[in-house]
Amino acid sequence: MKYTHRVDTPPDLPQDIHILEIDLNNPAISFQTGLGKDVAVGRETIPTQADRIENSLAAVNADFSGFTGSTQAPQNICVQNGDLITTPNFRTAIGISQYNETRIGFWNSTSPPAFSWQGFVRDEQGNKHGVIQQNQDLNPGWLCVNTYHYAESHLSRGGEFEDEVEALIEQDGTVISIHDNGDGIPIPENAWVLIGRTTAGQWILDNLTVGEKVVYGRNTAPDWREYPTLVGAGPRIVANGEYHSDPIQPFNGADVIENFTLEYKNTYYNSRHPRTSIGVNEAGDTMYWVV
Incomplete structure (x- = not known):
């Protein structure tokens, strides 16, 4: 793994960027889904979760959740050690197979795309x-x-x-x-x-x-059982090496939309908060975590 820390300090748009490059061909590298208190409805910081996972080298947040009751559960699909914890919605997710093969996208394979649960x-x-x-x-x-x-x-x-x-x-x-x-x-x-x-x-x-x-x-399609580590995310911002727009409109003509509301996007996309993204290069042998 390679870690890079970059700080840009223009007065109008300061940036503090952390980048982790992960060699997916390294047989010593594996991935594991962490859950707050090891349950769906549980709140816990990322560092304390990582401390409970043996031999963990790095950890990053994923998915979205609320603050009370059942809303604390991951809102998208979640698979931990091959166990289905929560079910998918129409947002992006990332699945990692036992061979570190990755899939990023909506958890469907139909044409036109449709909710696959x-x-x-x-x-x-x-x-x-x-x-x-x-x-x-x-x-x-x-x-x-x-x-x-x-x-x-x-x-x-x-x-x-x-x-x-x-x-x-x-x-x-x-x-x-x-x-x-x-x-x-x-x-x-x-x-x-x-x-x-x-x-x-x-x-x-x-x-x-x-x-x-x-x-x-x-x-689900693809079958969640093929990805023992699977976590949800938010909008997809890059697809096939190009910027992927995420507007509020039917997804490729289907009767399904990516289910962030316009009100949510106006407040979330246009405000400055720590943001996490995960990507994979074209060859599929390097993963990038960026915070």
Whole structure:
């Protein structure tokens, strides 16, 4: 690795730039996703996260998150050591394979591009319901999933809303218990909790029974399983060696937009804050971290 620190001090636009070049062909180099408190909804500084990772040489922030409740979870797709922590949205992400092969872009491969998350639950009778998110937010009518990695307490959301139904399910799909408007459920490492509000909660009550087996489909294109390290980002600013504009308009004619609002962009893009970017050269053998 090569570290460069550059300081430019023009009075109208001072810059303090840190650059890290990483040789992706070096077999001693590997990457790991860090999470605050090792859970989706956890706040922790980057240095203390890095201190907990054995033999770490460098660390940099990724994705976006809020400051309270479930908004603290990464807003985009996140995979840690091959485990899917959170699900994707229509923003850029970077995935790194076990061979340090990288992919930067929207997590889709369709033409025209479309939101590629295909999450669902199917019961033994074939009844199927879409799963909106995992370890993130929960709105009325949504069916979502909490895993062991949701919160530091390793409890499900439980009781956060009065119209919430939860089902504790083993890793093999066996329904262990069903709870209607109860407290948070302890989540073992080998289990997950299916959560529904309003109509989605009623779907759980109408279709699932203790002891039956369900299927939880978690599909993206490209397949997230190919990237044991995968983190979300914000706008893409370079594509194929050229500046990539990120306007608020349909993405390549599709009925999907990159989901930063114009109001957000006006405040975020045009203000001076520390910014982090990650890129890879054309040969795919060098990665750059710039802060």
